[in-house]
Amino acid sequence: MNVHLLTIGDEILLGQIVDTNSAWMSRQLNLNGMNVTGKSSVGDTAADIVSGIAHAATEADVVIMTGGLGPTKDDVTKKTLAELFHTPLVFHPETHARIAAYFEKVGRPMPPSMTDQATLPESATVMINKVGMAPGMWFEREGKVYISLPGVPFEMEYLMSMEVIPRLRERFALRPVVHRTVLTAGEGESNIARRLETFEDALPSNIKLAYLPALGQVRLRLTAQVEHASEEQALGIELDRRAAELSELLSDIVFGQGDSSLEQVVGEILMAQNKQFGTAESCTGGYVAHLITSVPGSSKYFPGSIVSYSYEMKEKLLGVNMATLEKYGAVSEEAVVEMAKGALDRLGVDVALAISGIAGPDGGTPDKPVGTVWMAVADRNRHVAVKQLFGRDRLKNIQMTGTYGLNLVRKFLLREV
Amino acid sequence: MNVHLLTIGDEILLGQIVDTNSAWMSRQLNLNGMNVTGKSSVGDTAADIVSGIAHAATEADVVIMTGGLGPTKDDVTKKTLAELFHTPLVFHPETHARIAAYFEKVGRPMPPSMTDQATLPESATVMINKVGMAPGMWFEREGKVYISLPGVPFEMEYLMSMEVIPRLRERFALRPVVHRTVLTAGEGESNIARRLETFEDALPSNIKLAYLPALGQVRLRLTAQVEHASEEQALGIELDRRAAELSELLSDIVFGQGDSSLEQVVGEILMAQNKQFGTAESCTGGYVAHLITSVPGSSKYFPGSIVSYSYEMKEKLLGVNMATLEKYGAVSEEAVVEMAKGALDRLGVDVALAISGIAGPDGGTPDKPVGTVWMAVADRNRHVAVKQLFGRDRLKNIQMTGTYGLNLVRKFLLREV
Numbered sequence: 001m002n003v004h005l006l007t008i009g010d011e012i013l014l015g016q017i018v019d020t021n022s023a024w025m026s027r028q029l030n031l032n033g034m035n036v037t038g039k040s041s042v043g044d045t046a047a048d049i050v051s052g053i054a055h056a057a058t059e060a061d062v063v064i065m066t067g068g069l070g071p072t073k074d075d076v077t078k079k080t081l082a083e084l085f086h087t088p089l090v091f092h093p094e095t096h097a098r099i100a101a102y103f104e105k106v107g108r109p110m111p112p113s114m115t116d117q118a119t120l121p122e123s124a125t126v127m128i129n130k131v132g133m134a135p136g137m138w139f140e141r142e143g144k145v146y147i148s149l150p151g152v153p154f155e156m157e158y159l160m161s162m163e164v165i166p167r168l169r170e171r172f173a174l175r176p177v178v179h180r181t182v183l184t185a186g187e188g189e190s191n192i193a194r195r196l197e198t199f200e201d202a203l204p205s206n207i208k209l210a211y212l213p214a215l216g217q218v219r220l221r222l223t224a225q226v227e228h229a230s231e232e233q234a235l236g237i238e239l240d241r242r243a244a245e246l247s248e249l250l251s252d253i254v255f256g257q258g259d260s261s262l263e264q265v266v267g268e269i270l271m272a273q274n275k276q277f278g279t280a281e282s283c284t285g286g287y288v289a290h291l292i293t294s295v296p297g298s299s300k301y302f303p304g305s306i307v308s309y310s311y312e313m314k315e316k317l318l319g320v321n322m323a324t325l326e327k328y329g330a331v332s333e334e335a336v337v338e339m340a341k342g343a344l345d346r347l348g349v350d351v352a353l354a355i356s357g358i359a360g361p362d363g364g365t366p367d368k369p370v371g372t373v374w375m376a377v378a379d380r381n382r383h384v385a386v387k388q389l390f391g392r393d394r395l396k397n398i399q400m401t402g403t404y405g406l407n408l409v410r411k412f413l414l415r416e417v
Numbered sequence: 418m419n420v421h422l423l424t425i426g427d428e429i430l431l432g433q434i435v436d437t438n439s440a441w442m443s444r445q446l447n448l449n450g451m452n453v454t455g456k457s458s459v460g461d462t463a464a465d466i467v468s469g470i471a472h473a474a475t476e477a478d479v480v481i482m483t484g485g486l487g488p489t490k491d492d493v494t495k496k497t498l499a500e501l502f503h504t505p506l507v508f509h510p511e512t513h514a515r516i517a518a519y520f521e522k523v524g525r526p527m528p529p530s531m532t533d534q535a536t537l538p539e540s541a542t543v544m545i546n547k548v549g550m551a552p553g554m555w556f557e558r559e560g561k562v563y564i565s566l567p568g569v570p571f572e573m574e575y576l577m578s579m580e581v582i583p584r585l586r587e588r589f590a591l592r593p594v595v596h597r598t599v600l601t602a603g604e605g606e607s608n609i610a611r612r613l614e615t616f617e618d619a620l621p622s623n624i625k626l627a628y629l630p631a632l633g634q635v636r637l638r639l640t641a642q643v644e645h646a647s648e649e650q651a652l653g654i655e656l657d658r659r660a661a662e663l664s665e666l667l668s669d670i671v672f673g674q675g676d677s678s679l680e681q682v683v684g685e686i687l688m689a690q691n692k693q694f695g696t697a698e699s700c701t702g703g704y705v706a707h708l709i710t711s712v713p714g715s716s717k718y719f720p721g722s723i724v725s726y727s728y729e730m731k732e733k734l735l736g737v738n739m740a741t742l743e744k745y746g747a748v749s750e751e752a753v754v755e756m757a758k759g760a761l762d763r764l765g766v767d768v769a770l771a772i773s774g775i776a777g778p779d780g781g782t783p784d785k786p787v788g789t790v791w792m793a794v795a796d797r798n799r800h801v802a803v804k805q806l807f808g809r810d811r812l813k814n815i816q817m818t819g820t821y822g823l824n825l826v827r828k829f830l831l832r833e834v
Contacts, residue, residue, distance in 0.1 A: 013453045015443030016629045019436065026432025036430045038469075040457035052455075055472055212433045285710025286696075286703025289724045293702025296778055296811055304730035306723060307706045313721035313764065317734075347730065361713055394713055 001172045002037040003029055004060035006052050008068035008077055009151060012041045021066050021156055032165050033174040033225055034062070044068060046080045053084065057144055062168060067151030069134040075116055078137075081148060085139050087123035095120065095135055098128070124148075127163040131155050136163055145171065175226040178235045180243040182220045184253040185262055185407040189213045192220070192250065199249060206235075207242060215396065216403030217262065220246060255410055262406045263291045269413045270301040270351075277409070278347035279305040280318050280339040282330060283357040283373060287402050304347055308339070318342030331356050331368055333376070333385045340378035351379045353409050357388075359397045373401050377412040384408070384417045418589045419454040420446055421477035423469050425485035425494055426568060429458045438483050438573055449582050450591040450642055451479070461485060463497045470501065474561055479585060484568030486551040492533055495554075498565060502556050504540035512543065512552055519550075541565075544580040548572050553580055562588065592643040595652045597660040599637045601670040602679055602824040606630045609637070609667065616666060623652075624659060632813065633820030634679065637663060672827055679823045680708045686830045687718040687768075694826070695764035696722040697735050697756040699747060700774040700790060704819050721764055725756070735759030748773050748785055750793070750802045757795035768796045770826050774805075776814045790818050794829040801825070801834045 005022045012019055019041070026036045037059055042052035049068070056063040068077030082089050096118035103110040117133050120126060127136035132155035139146040147164055149156050168174070184192065189211050193200075200209055206227075212219040222239050226232045247254045256265045270277050279288045289305035292298055306317045311330060314320040319342040320335060328334040339354035357373030364370035370392050376385040388404055390397045411417040422439045429436055436458070443453045454476055459469035466485070473480040485494030499506050513535035520527040534550050537543060544553035549572035556563040564581055566573050585591070601609065606628050610617075617626055623644075629636040639656050643649045664671045673682045687694050696705045706722035709715055723734045728747060731737040736759040737752060745751040756771035774790030781787035787809055793802040805821055807814045828834040 012440075013443060013456065014447060014627065015440040015445075015453070016627060018440045023429075023432040023435040026430060028432075030431060036432070038457065038459060038465075039430065040455065042455060048454075051476075059468075210431065210433060281703075283710075284707075285715075285719075286698075286706030286722055286724065287710075289703030290701075290707050290815075293700075293704075293724075293726065293776075294812055294815065298702075299726050302702075303727035304723070304725045304734060305703055306721070306734070307703065307710075308721045309710065309716050310720035316765075317721060317723070317763070346734070348733075359710075395711055398707075398711065 001034050001062065001168075001174065002060045003034050003062045003064060004056035005036060005039045006056045006063055006065045007039075007041045007151070008044065008049055008052070008065055009041075010044045012067070013043050021151065021153055024153070024157065025064065025066075025160060028160060028165060031177050031179055031223070032169060033177045034168065034172075044076055046076055046083075049077060049080045050084060053146065057146075060144075061172070062145045062147065064164065065146070065148045066156055069148065069150045075119075077148065078119070078121065081124070081137065081139065081146075082121040085121060085123055085141060085146075087121045089119050090122045092118050092120045092126060092135075094128075095126065099133055102133075127159055127167075129155055129159055130162075131158045138164075138167065175229070176232065177223050177225050178232065178239055179221060179223040180239045181258055182222075182243055182246050182250070182254055183217070183256040183258075183260065183262070183265075184220065184250055185217045185255050185403050187218070187250075187253045189218050192218055192253075195249065196220075196246070199246060203242070207239070216400045220250075222246070252416075255407060261295075262403060262410070263295050266406050266410050266413070267292070267295050267298055267301060269410060273413060275301065275350040275413070276303055276348070277301055277351050277353075278303060278343050278349040279405075280343035280352060280354040281305065281307050282309060282314070282339070282355060283359040284355050284398050284401050284405070285309065287398050288353060288355065288405050291402050291406065303349065306343060306346065314339060314342075318346060329368070331358055331372055331374055333374055333387070336374040336376040337378065337383055337385055340376040340383055344378060344380065351377065351409065351413065353377050353405050355401060355405055357397070357401060359401075360392055360394045371397055373397070373404075375401070375405050375408055377409050377417075379412075384412060418451050418479065418585075418591065419477045420451050420479045420481060421473035422453060422456045423473045423480055423482045424456075424458045424568070425461065425466055425469070425482055426458075427461045429484070430460050438568065438570055441570070441574065442481065442483075442577060445577060445582060448594050448596055448640070449586060450594045451585065451589075461493055463493055463500075466494060466497045467501060470563065474563075477561075478589070479562045479564065481581070482563070482565045483573055486565065486567045492536075494565065495536070495538065498541075498554065498556065498563075499538040502538060502540055502558060502563075504538045506536050507539045509535050509537045509543060509552075511545075512537065515545070516550055544576055544584075546572055546576055547579075548575045555581075555584065592646070593649065594640050594642050595649065595656055596638060596640040597656045598675055599639075599660055599663050599667070599671055600634065600673040600675075600677065600679070600682075601637065601667055602634045602672050602820050604635070604667075604670045606635050609635055609670075612666065613637075613663070616663060620659070624656070633817045637667075639663070669833075672824060678712075679820060679827070680712050683823050683827050683830070684709070684712050684715055684718060686827060690830060692718065692767040692830070693720055693765070694718055694768050694770075695720060695760050695766040696822075697760035697769060697771040698722065698724050699726060699731070699756070699772060700776040701772050701815050701818050701822070702726065704815050705770060705772065705822050708819050708823065720766065723760060723763065731756060731759075735763060746785070748775055748789055748791055750791055750804070753791040753793040754795065754800055754802055757793040757800055761795055761797065768794065768826065768830065770794050770822050772818060772822055774814070774818060776811045776818075777809055778811055788814055790814070790821075792818070792822050792825055794826050794834075796829075801829060 042048040124137035134150040136159040137148040308314040320338040336354045343352035360370035371390040459465040541554035551567040553576040554565040627638045725731040737755040753771045760769035777787035788807040
């Protein structure tokens with residue numbers, strides 16, 4: 001079953017916002033057995049919307065539109081849909097009551113523009129939006145389905161998850177897709193692909209392997225379409241076996257399975273081992289602490305960090321010897337090991353990560369070019385230090401260092417280094 | 418002159434990557450007097466590419482394709498373009514020499530797949546890619562222009578800036594667009610729009626105002642198309658005047674002009690005032706330090722930070738009184754003021770920002786709900802403290818606090834608070 005995603009709105013064409021909705025929608029639709037065969041964007045005029053829908057429907061069974069539904073959009077999308085599907089716009093009491101109840105709850109008067117939000121095409125099946133104002137709408141014509149959703153990401157995500165996907169699966173009698181995701185860090189997509197050549201060749205045709213790369217990380221997703229309800233369990237077992245085989249082949253770079261992030265996995269290990277963790281950061285400037293604390297509940301294992309950007313702060317806050325810094329430089333094995341030990345002491349933690357490097361764009365030397373980063377992890381008994389050479393882009397260097405640093409902590413905690 | 422952007426590649430349709438290219442391209446094309454009237458994405462097959470190009474060309478004078486050019490793509494895009502434009506694929510010695518020189522320079526053998534990269538459609542005007550392997554290609558047919566670019570963002574950006582935009586401007590004899598951007602922080606798009614109603618109504622029809630929102634920030638962009646070369650200077654003066662008027666109207670929220678970020682502006686003020694700055698962060702967990710240090714050269718004014726997530730660290734690293742924490746809680750005016758003063762002392766800086774709040778999703782109480790954040794800025798002579806109430810999303814709360822905190826520092830340095 002083929003889906004076309006159509007975003008409506010000048011803000012997309014003008015480049016004022018990046019369209020993150022359609023990547024999210026594609027992944028969810030894929031995992032539920034639907035193929036996204038095309039995506040397109042059109043402006044806010046009736047003519048653009050009509051021709052956009054016509055183009056979208058040529059190749060797809062389902063057209064999902066996002067955007068163009070806000071109270072400031074003059075309702076052009078809704079009017080256009082009503083005309084296109086030959087149905088009048090009518091007052092929808094349920095939607096009006098829901099919006100009125102919201103404004104009563106927050107104690108503000110309901111703006112007049114909100115009444116228009118409760119005016120909907122009569123033939124549309126209304127999908128209730130419990131996290132925002134504009135509801136979703138579902139139309140059918142000549143065997144094809146046309147869906148209109150608000151463009152606000154969390155409203156779209158709510159309606160997709162709670163309404164659109166369940167309804168589409170029922171409408172097209174779709175079998176579920178079984179999937180397993182294996183998470184890796186520290187190796188690029190093309191190297192992983194080389195290591196998995198034999199594994200991939202041996203995959204049966206009903207199992208697909210996808211590479212989902214991010215900075216310093218690649219998620220490997222195995223999916224299989226369930227053709228008959230009776231085979232779902234067997235396919236799940238088969239995918240578990242393949243995922244285990246894949247994890248074994250890549251055991252040096254696999255850090256988890258499923259939807260976790262590296263910072264979540266590190267947090268889970270810290271909690272399981274009942275250890276407190278902290279960082280001493282130079283070139284990453286607090287970015288690793290930010291990653292760690294982006295996980296809810298991280299205060300259980302993370303009391304704090306020291307960002308020591310200058311020599312003086314490395315000495316004063318972490319107790320690094322000025323002589324070490326002067327002899328070896330701040331970007332050296334000697335300096336990061338002292339920083340890690342200083343963090344153990346000053347933060348009173350069980351495990352510490354220290355980072356010092358040259359993020360760029362300036363500051364490189366012939367033997368320590370921009371992108372050179374030293375990292376050390378230490379506890380009371382031992383430490384490991386590694387050097388990495390990243391690229392020339394400052395922000396990418398900081399982000400890659402974050403991934404590599406957290407992965408080093410993970411391996412240290414599991415005694416893999 | 419109308420442009421259609423066409424992305425080629427299954428990775429976009431599968432949602433494996435978010436398409437950030439087309440927003441960047443749209444903004445650049447707009448600023449150079451071109452209208453993006455549509456965007457679409459197709460898969461990696463010849464049939465999809467052919468129908469994608471046909472659709473794109475119906476409404477546009479120029480079709481810019483990205484993606485589908487890498488060495489692992491089996492050259493389907495290139496072959497398809499050669500067939501579509503009735504031209505053979507021929508060996509391109511210049512491109513081959515450039516790729517060979519790169520591999521010689523890095524001391525690695527040139528992979529066989531790279532030879533294909535130097536095979537190009539004969540009738541294409543080749544646009545040299547100095548930052549990657551795959552060159553850009555320019556075709557013309559029946560008055561329309563078809564451009565193919567690699568999908569790697571910095572390669573695409575290089576070719577757009579250095580080749581595509583200058584060539585398009587010449588080919589279509591485009592007049593430049595004059596623009597001014599005013600940067601604001603701390604107020605939402607709809608409130609700003611209300612404040613600018615009279616200003617917008619008074620704008621002449623040749624000047625457009627666009628709102629470019631991000632978390633806690635809105636960039637306001639004034640643009641005017643130059644119709645005759647003689648009027649360019651006058652239009653620039655007119656836009657300067659309008660931008661000044663706009664900045665005056667929004668003086669409480671404007672933090673700069675042009676392409677700067679808030680963290681850059683704060684850094685420039687610190688350098689101009691010859692002041693050292695540091696942070697004491699609780700709920701932001703190092704995020705503000707990360708923002709500050711994402712600016713190249715920030716070591717000139719930023720020696721370090723303390724992330725104090727626990728009561729103990731607030732006491733030990735910043736000298737906050739445990740009695741204060743116990744009496745008022747860590748999320749209180751009293752606590753953040755002590756944290757800011759502690760940071761002045763322990764980091765030895767001239768100005769410090771302290772932050773303590775409840776990022777969520779848990780930890781809220783009836784009088785301090787999730788999203789409550791206290792911030793304080795202090796120097797040796799004075800301090801200011803403010804409370805903000807953000808939302809329920811942990812990461813958004815952290816990011817919004819970063820924007821508000823940096824803006825508070827900016828106002829404090831300029832004695833606006």
